[in-house]
Amino acid sequence: MSKDIKKVVLAYSGGLDTSVILAWIKEHYQCEVVTLTADLGQGEELDGIDEKALATGAVKAYVEDLQEEFARDFIFPMFRSGAIYEGRYLLGTSIARPLITKRLVEIAHAEGAQAVAHGATGKGNDQVRFELATTALDPSLKTIAPWREWDLKSRSDCLRFAKAHGIETPISHGKLYSCDRNLLHCSFEGGELEDPWNAPGDLAYAMCVSLEDAPNESETITIDFEKGDAVAIDGEKMTPGEIMIKLNELGGKHGIGRLDMVENRFVGMKSRGVYETPGGTILYAAHRDLEGITMDRELMSVRDGLIPRYAEMVYNGFWYSPEREAIQAFIDKSQEHVTGTVRLKLYKGHAIPTGRKSPFSLYRADLATFEEDDVYNQADAAGFIKLQGLRLRGFEK
Template sequence: MSKYGSVKKAVLAYSGGLDTSIILKWLIEEYGCEVVAFSADLGQGEELDHIPQKAKDTGAVACHILDLREEFVRDFVFPMFRANAIYEGRYFLGTSIARPLIAKAQMEIAAKEGADAVSHGATGKGNDQVRFELGYYHFDPSVKVIAPWREWDLNSRSALEAYAKKHGIPIPTSKKFPWSSDRNLLHISFEGDVLEDPWAEAPEEMYLLTRRPEDAPDQPEYLEIEFEKGDAVAVNGERLSPAALLEKLNAYGYEHGIGRLDLLENRYVGMKSRGVYETPGGTILEEAHRGVEQITMDREVMNLRDSLIPRYAAMVYNGYWFSPEREALQTLIDETQQTVNGVARVKLYKGHCRVVGRKSDTHSLFNPEFATFEADEVYNQADAEGFIKLNALRLRIRSMMNKGKAG
């Protein structure tokens, strides 16, 4: 039996990179188990092309690649965007929201393969270890979780390279870019290398999903995005599936340099970490969603929902997608979205996206007879005097008390 415990078959979340290739071989060597490689297609594109062969060459007994793009946008991105969830007021949670779906699919593969363990390549310093493992335990409380970065002594780049050389794992002779990245349909993230200096500007060659705003077209472009119950369903009158719609918005965002973010964020494990993100389609989607909400949502309902955004966003960031509190909160949020039906017109121009028009044929709360600056017969302006005096009462009493003390 291995010093780490008895495992017959493990399913590894496998990216095809050096780290997870080493993990695949390490699991075989140290646990003496069969390893099944699993990759989720969330919109990485050509990154997945060579994964099956790489996994086989490194010793995997099987490799599964699942196309989860529609499920990702429909069941994870869209519910989160109905909440307008943005972590620490800036981050659209592109990596965070992908992890629970990967964990879900990995556990399905584990059940199909009859595996008794699952493994991932997240480090002991990061958020992903929490996100993956909370997902695993949600689906099987008794599953064996193997997190090599918390177990092995390969604690340096040179140690990893020596292990790879010993076991015949190809080491990239030259890496085009030294930073790490994670990509899906919602975003791409960058960490490490020059970004570990919070004063250093991210190099322009880092960006992949957005062109330099200074190089974007000199003429603005307008989009009309239609929503039903808080979900985007059409762009410029063309109805699209969730994944196809986000892809289309990504293309517009790329062209106009929209969605760049440089953030020093607070990780769940306690440290601050710098990340650079590109979220082109998501930035457009959130702005348009807000526009339709403005004309269709009751003021106090919106205030209540907005007060819950930090809580909801933290749940997603910290890995609690499958928690009862997130599910309960989602029920409330989805109820607030029943009237969010309409169209937002957004203007894209050199890195900026803003709503310039909104309408709803079925749920508009905007009434021009009340809102007009012209003469009307529905609003008695004299009523405002009593309204103001009642709201000023506590301020007047406080002022009188302060004056009495001063006297």
């Protein structure tokens, strides 16, 4: 431990791990601890969490509502890119870490702190995301990661530490899952999910109903977009945060956006998780559908080629990297005409586009029609096909 560290800013949730971490840092580093509790739409009651942090030993406790900033500056730019990790995961946990880190660094500057701290374990992706973001924003700040330093090896050890230090915590030995929830998703890991053959249990639901409990009647909605960003639902203008809340409500009601997958963590191991992304799944489907009539074919092809790389950058913690920022500039340029309205039917886990319109539509009914037209000479296709087939003839003489 460094004697140069006099003050630390800790990402604090108020749960078992970060409560123990707060007391442990204060005790082992002999320094002051400031906490940051970021409200990203996790749906948990945050009243009194500052008092709890102070009672556990913090010298100051920040509790901040960052939901609008999260949706506007992180979720929406990522969704403009069409990013999806390993073809399935909409990156709900990954995209939250850059914002939390940004505020940790800003508070560290304001408080004159020499370090930031997080509760991520040495096995997961979050440690990488927090620390790479910190390095990008202020490489002079140190990072304290207690799970890589202390001799506490389990939740049971943490409970014993909490009891010995008089730390009040609602967490018990019986907690089934490790969960992360925000405006974009809720994740479940641990418990029976550690065996990839086991089906998720009945408690692995938070934002979505099961398909069996979803309504038997479909629901139709419209989403309006401007330059790739959703701006209204059913004609009602909303802020980015309000749009995510409303779409989560609609998607959760119809069981939309549940995903059970085994993914590749950046640190090298495979991990099984269950994700609920109800609003994000609807938004992804609508945005992709609108691009179909507003984006040039070759522009879309280039953008689509960047999706895996962009998604990896978000997943692996390189949000503040120069390559992500450069790709974002290209993506934002590609979205200039992604403006219009998409109509979707929500039903039993599905968000199905059924109509789309745009003032920048590239679709021409007079070209695509199966009826008679006077703008397309079908005989021209023969020469086109012949030219396309030249290279397939090989060395034919």
